[in-house]
Amino acid sequence: MDAMAARQSKTEVALEQRMREHAGDDERVTLLARARSFKRTWLELAEALARAFERQSWRRWGFSSFESYCRQELSITPATAQKLLGSFRFLRDSEPQVLTRVKAEPSAPVPSLKAVDFVARAAERGAADADAMAAIRHAAFDEGDSERRLARRFREVAFPVSATERRDQATTQLSQTARRLAHLIADADAPIPHNVAVAVEEAIGQLLACLENAGG
Numbered sequence: 001m002d003a004m005a006a007r008q009s010k011t012e013v014a015l016e017q018r019m020r021e022h023a024g025d026d027e028r029v030t031l032l033a034r035a036r037s038f039k040r041t042w043l044e045l046a047e048a049l050a051r052a053f054e055r056q057s058w059r060r061w062g063f064s065s066f067e068s069y070c071r072q073e074l075s076i077t078p079a080t081a082q083k084l085l086g087s088f089r090f091l092r093d094s095e096p097q098v099l100t101r102v103k104a105e106p107s108a109p110v111p112s113l114k115a116v117d118f119v120a121r122a123a124e125r126g127a128a129d130a131d132a133m134a135a136i137r138h139a140a141f142d143e144g145d146s147e148r149r150l151a152r153r154f155r156e157v158a159f160p161v162s163a164t165e166r167r168d169q170a171t172t173q174l175s176q177t178a179r180r181l182a183h184l185i186a187d188a189d190a191p192i193p194h195n196v197a198v199a200v201e202e203a204i205g206q207l208l209a210c211l212e213n214a215g216g
Contacts, residue, residue: 114147
């Protein structure tokens, strides 16, 4: 194994081996090559993957399902494959200018998979108005914002949390914390006087009862 191969991951080495094994099948080799360079070319991989999914090429290659093909040949989990397909289809159907620009300009920035997924989920949620969605799209596709930056800037607009949801989250967190505290206090080695432990356990019981009533 040469120095370059030694620096590669086992997955990359396996993918290259499969590329050599199937050198006569251009579509299959293209998918393998794009899976190998997934971090840099996710959009190209997603496009090729969508084509293979629509053609059901994985059947011709001897796999029982699309998921099996992704996992066994490309070393991609089914969940990742579905995210790739979903993000590519979103761009193809809703933001075709992004695909056109990337293909026409090799140096054009490619939005990250997570950024596209954020925009797609925001559009599906439908909470943001037209102006807000335009700002989200511009930030993701023109400014090149990462998913993390998009979340910081637009989470409250795109994925608002209702008062009921906030109350439910607070109730859940309080319940989990109270039960954890009760468990710690009940430990025989806890450095707490017996009378204090009893008082705290009684207070926790009352708190949990209140939270259950509030939840009901």
